[in-house]
Every structure is written in structure tokens, then in C-alpha cells.
Amino acid sequence: MRPDPARDRSDNVRANLRLLEGLLAEVIDDLDGEAAxxxxxxxxxxxxxxxxxxxxxxLTLDQAVFLARGLAVQAQLANIAEDVAGLRAPVEIGQAADEARIATLSAAVDALTYNGLDRDEIDRLMRDLQVSPVLTAHPTEVRRRSVVERQFEIARLLGLRRHALPPDLDQRLRDDLFRELALLWRTRLTRPERITVADEIRNTLAIVSNAMLPALAELYESWGRQFPSGPDFGKVLQLGSWLGGDRDGHPGVEAEALREALTLQARLIFGFYLTEVRRLREDLSLAAELTPVSDALLALAEASGDDNPHRRDEPYRRALVGVEQRLTVTMDRLGGTRFGGQAEAYAGPDAFIADLEVVAASLLAHGGRRVVGSRLASLIAVAKGCGFHLLSIDLRQNADVHERVLAELFGHAAPGLDYRDLDEATKVTVLLGELANDRPLRSPFVAYTPETLKELAIFDAAAQALSAYGPRALASYIISKSDSVSDILEPYVLFKQAGIAFGGMKPTSRLPVTPLFETIGDLERAPGIIAAWLAMPQARSLLGDPARQEVMLGYSDSNKDGGFFTSRRAATQAAQALAQVCEDAGVALRLFHGRGGSVGRGGGPTGQAILAQPRGAVRSRIRLTEQGEMITRRFGDAPTARRNLEELVAAALVASGKGRAAGEGDDDRFAPQMDALAAGAFAAYRGLVYEDAAFEAFFWSATPIAEIADLKIGSRPPSRGASRRIADLRAIPWVFSWSQARFMLPAWYGFASGVRAAGLSAATLREMGQGSDFFATVLSNMELALAQSDMDLAGQYADLFPDPTARARIFDAVRREWEAACELTLAVRGATRLLQLQPEVADAVALGRVRVDPLNRLQIELLARRRRGEDDARLRLGLHQTVSGIAAALRSTG
Incomplete structure (x- = not known):
């Protein structure tokens, strides 16, 4: 009988879970007693x-709190049991052939070759490749860092038991697991206070330090061996961040937060460099009398000032002593440490890289590539990718803030000019006039409002960062709520106040500006706005040489604005149109995809999403956000981080070759059908969410949104302002709330109505799924969301809404749409149940359901008590623990 990898994996999951839950029962019995x-x-x-x-x-309240905690911990243990079982080879976990083909960079090259591209074309694509996952300051991670660390240790110990062990070692591991479970059981699951921006920075940098940076170094070394004549891989894959730079609606992000983020990042990367240089110094004991060295290496050794007699004839070690001393002094200057030293600091990372390359070149010339070794090659690649800043930080602010600040600056500099009252054409004229001269608008003799002072301080800190850390320390300046050319011009005028941009007939800027288009309407208008912007002569000088324009597409707010399918369709159409606009203008485009973790916020498998991009939209350059719990899931340990980072780069390379092979056509052959579907889905979604007068009240009663708003899962508030309006609510708590209540509404609502409105048959949908990567990906993501939802449980949440007439109308509409979406999905798949064609995914969902259903029912009971007016601290704690547990069981928050 042929082995069934998926079934073997499920058996391993269950065996792991039996062990963990058995030990948890022992822990509770020992610590809390038999009754508990x-x-x-x-x-x-x-x-x-x-x-x-x-x-x-x-249940009494104390019993409810205890059970909420117990069920939540069991859900976390189920995840660990599944993760450890899934750490086997891809073939053992039922990975599809198409997914396996692009899991590595070498496999991506093979796929492009198979598709008809010649090696010169593939090499050119690789040389141009620029991929950047960006860790954002949108935390949706419910778990505390302390909890995550305990879970990592439990997973590590459980993984050691995959092989048969002698009885004494097996008992030792069981004892160690018991201890870790006891620590987890006695660790708070949720935070008592909202975390600060500094906490977010430190928590995320812990993952970067422990997992992502080692994975990056391994990848660079591996790629260097596989492609010895390939590009600088340190430039192919670079890490980005919004931590300390994203102040859109966040009062806690000020100039000091940006400085702290850069300082902590510098300390981390300098610590890595110093460790690697010291290891190299220990390794390279080559004696001058036994092997020749280059003149440049001798000069570097002499410049080190190292006169240790034991190293007199070891030039490589002497040279690296000098490198180490210069690194230490540079770290002292940038990282706020106090080691001191007499050596000259490096002016920038290029000087450090040059010294390393002197060492490498000498070894290569007098010993060959294999003598250079992986450590030095990897270190050079990391230095090229991470510089002295480690993560390239984006700054982000809302366009409305820019308008207010400029209105105040203009009001003092040019009395009588009310910038906010100007029409768009006049605003553009005024802004271009400012960019045509070097005169600043700000004055040291004016008492500006706190908001203006805060914004100007951010620009000053940004200018200092660019000077201290180099031009790549800041990646871009992102404008939320962009909807006009003046929105793009405003940051450049503000840059001028801090010396980031310089005026004149051909104004220039040290920092690029990235407009973010978020709503359905903004996405539709984006190509026209960018075309008008690029037509301006000033744009060419501001964009640099060669001219490059980045545009960010927002998936979260567009989904909340217009629904799942319409959002995805609008983002895809915008990407395709923007690619054509930039090609016509002779400007290189880089798209930045603002994806969340859940399907309702643009989430889903990253590689699959990249491959589904329209032809010509990637072009070797792509950035995308990684948020909240997805950072931990995708990059929480080094092997997982390496796998996901490489898949990201491999998918970008394959997507860049899309449409380049001879005879390869556009996969969007169904544009009229998808446009009609999107229009119908939009009407249905807006009709429910924004046009039903009772829907907002239904949402606040039938989901735990109020309790989520009270959770301390991040440093920013859940809404823009104190409003309860859905339009003002951030996308994360919006999606999170529907997931908790098992509706999953943002990930599917409107699709079935759109199909009906467009008059599409199941046969047509099936043909669309086979002929369009985009549609196949949308359908796959939606199917998972439908499988995770549960309308019976959702109906019990709906019963919490006290208006019976409105409740019946709204929930009946939701249930009918869900049933229709399920029927369509099954018809397209030719299946009798959801996920039938993905048995390993179906099994994981089933395992999760066993854990999540009791938590949902307990949450419903506690919500009902709170809706009746009970307001006990224990009740709130129990609710928060059910939120944590449901998020764990579903592996999703927002």
C-alpha cells in the first residue's frame, strides 16, 4: 500500500497532542487540584x-475564567502539535507539485527555463530582482512575547521526540516538557496594559535577531554557492519595517521613536557583524611565510595598528583586528554604546564592505573560492543587504495631516493664503512654486501648533538618519489616503524644511514618496493620478536617475470599503494599469502590497499571491507587508523564516517572467466577467454593510468588537478617533471581530451575489479558475474562509443583537449569501464538501474546529452576561482569554 503523507501527518499531530494534553492535565492536577x-x-x-x-x-465567573484559560492553552498546544508534525519534508505534508516547484530560487530558475526563457533573460531578471518583506507596526499578535517564547521551547522539546529515544532520555524530555507547560500555565495570556511603540520594536527585533537574520545569512550563502556568477544577493532580498516610522493615526510615534528604532537596529546588526568578524579572525590564521597575500590586504593589516607579537606574520588576523576596532567605534557612534576606542569610525557601510572584500579578494587570488569560505561570503552579502541600519524603515502619515501642517506653514509665511481652501489645480501650482526655490517655509521665530512641531521634528530626525546611517536607512515616505497629485507633492515640500529635498528648476529628494491608494475609488483613480504626476517635469528630477516610482496598494481598507472580491479585483486592475502608465512614461514601477494576515485583509499564501499578480506588474521589484501574528508564524524560527523568505524571492522571480516566454498570453482573458462580478459583489456588500441602517448596531452587538477594542494587543487605537462608525474603524479589528464570531464575513460576502448579477454559470466560473491565476487564488482563499466559518455558531452570536426584526433581516441575508457561496465553490471544484481537494488543509481545519467550537460557545455565554449588564473584572478577563484562544485555534486575528 502506498504511504499517505497527509494521513501520517495527521496521526503525528494527534500523537503529539495526546502527549501535550496529558502533561497539561498533570500540570493542572499538581498546581490547581483534581477538581480543576x-x-x-x-x-x-x-x-x-x-x-x-x-x-x-x-459556571461561576471563577470557573468560566479557568475554563477560558484552559481551552485557550489547549488551542495553543494543538497548534504546536500540528507545527511540529509539519516540520517534515514538503512531500511528507502533501505539498502540491506546483507549490514545491517554486519553493526555492533554483526551482524558480528551472520553472522559467521550462516556460521558454533563455538563460540570459533569466540572469537579467535575477540581476534586477529586489524583494522586500516589510514588518509593520500593525500588531495583531494577541499572544504576549512571554507566551510565544514558552511555545517555541515546547515545540523545540516536542520536536526532539520525533525519533525513538532511550527510556531515560525520553523521561528527561517529558520532565522538561512538564516544566515548560507549568510555566506556560502560570504565565498571563493577555497584557494588562497596552504596549508601547518601544515594546513593539523590541518584540519584533527579537524575531529578527533570533530567526530572520540567521535565515538571511544562510540564504545569501546558499544562493552564492548555487549561482556563483549571480547578482549581489544582499540587494536581491532586503528587510523593511514600519516600526518607529508609521505615525498614521498613532499618537505614540514621534521623532524619538524613529531614533530609538534605528539605534536598536544598529546595535543588533553591529553585534552580528562583530561576532562574525571575530570568528573570521579566529579562522584565518594563515601565515605570510606559507601563503602569499595581496598588497591591499597587507596595507589593511598595517593600518590596523595591531602589534601583537603572536600575530606578527598573520596578516589576515591583523587586518580583521583593525576591522573589528573600526566597527566598535562606529557602533559607539551610531548605536549609543560606550566602548570607546582610538580607531577611525567607518563613514558608512560601503567602507566596511570594501575592507571585507579586500580580505575576500586576497583569499580568492591565493587559494580559490573554496578557501574564501561561506562565512566571509555570507557576511559580505549581509552587509550589502543590511548596511548599518538592518531594516529599512518607512515613514507613513495621513495626507490630511500634511495638508494641515502646510496650511499652518503657508499661513505664517504668506499671510492671506488659506491652503486648505484652494482647489486641486491651485494647490499644485502653489506646491510647485515652493519646489522651484530653496527658501524654507518654517521659521524659528514662529510658535507653531503641537501637531506641526511634531511633524517637523519627524522630518528633522529623518534627515539625521539619512546622514548617519546612509540612504537606505529609510526606504520610503508613504502617504495614506492619497487621492490627488497634490497629496504626492506635499511631502516633498515638507522635506524641504529639513533638508531632505532641495528646490530649484530641477528639485531633488533624498527620500522617495510612495502614495498609498486604499479605498475602491482611490484604487480606480490611482492610474490617472500617477499619470498626471509623472507628466510633470519636476517628477523626473525628484524620482532620481533612473526614475523609479513606488505605489502602494491597500488591501485592508479596500476590503472594508467594498468587499472581498471587489477589493482584490480593484487592486489587480490598479496594478496592471499602473504598470502600463509607468512603462509609457519610461519610469520603473515598484508595487508595494499592503496585505494583512487574514484572507479578509488580502492575506493567504504569499507565494501564491505573488504568482497571481497580472502580467508585467512585478517586473523584478516588489514589497509587501508582514503583520502581527503572521510575523511570528512565517518568521518565528530560523528554518521557517528561511523557507518563507526563499519562497517569496522565488515567486517574485517567476512572476517577473510572466508573459515573457514566446507565445505566453495574458491570463486575464475573463475581464468582462470579472468586472461584472466585482460590480455585483460591490453593490451587495455596500447594501448590507453601509446602507442597512441597523447593520452598525448589529455588528457591535453580534461580535466581540467592544471586547477586542479593550484588548491590549497593540499600541494604536482600534478606530481613527472615538467614532463607532464602520468607516472609521481600522481594518484589523473589523476582520478580527467577524473571525471571532465565526462569520468570516469580510472574506466572502458579496461573491455569490456578484455571480448572480453577472449571470455567470458554474461552468464559466470553472473555466475562469483554470484560465486565470488571479481568480484561482481568490477562489482558493475564499474556500478556506468558508470552511472556517460556522453559520450555526454565527447565529448564536447574532442572537445577542436585541432587535429581532433587524436581526432576522440581516442574519438571513448573511446566511443565504454564505450558503450560495458554498454551493458555487463546490460546483466549481466538482466536490461534495469544502476543501475536499486539499485533504491536509481540511484536516487542519477540522482539528482546529474541535478546539475553537467550545471556546466560541463559552465566549457567547460570557458576552450574553455582559450584554445583560454584568461588568465584573473576571468577566472581562474570561472574555479576553476566549478571544486569545479562538485566535489561536483559527490561527488568525486581523
Missing amino acids: AGLLEEARRAGEGDRLADLFQG
């Missing part, structure tokens, strides 16, 4: 449905 352990076991035996509801209704 019995209550959790009683909940497990009650199973589901009415028996479970009856048990929960009779």
Missing part, C-alpha cells in the same frame, strides 16, 4: 451543542 483538572475534562467530554451550552450556563 476535572472541570476541564468535563468540558472536553461534553463535546458540543446543548450539553456544552448547559455546562457553560451553570
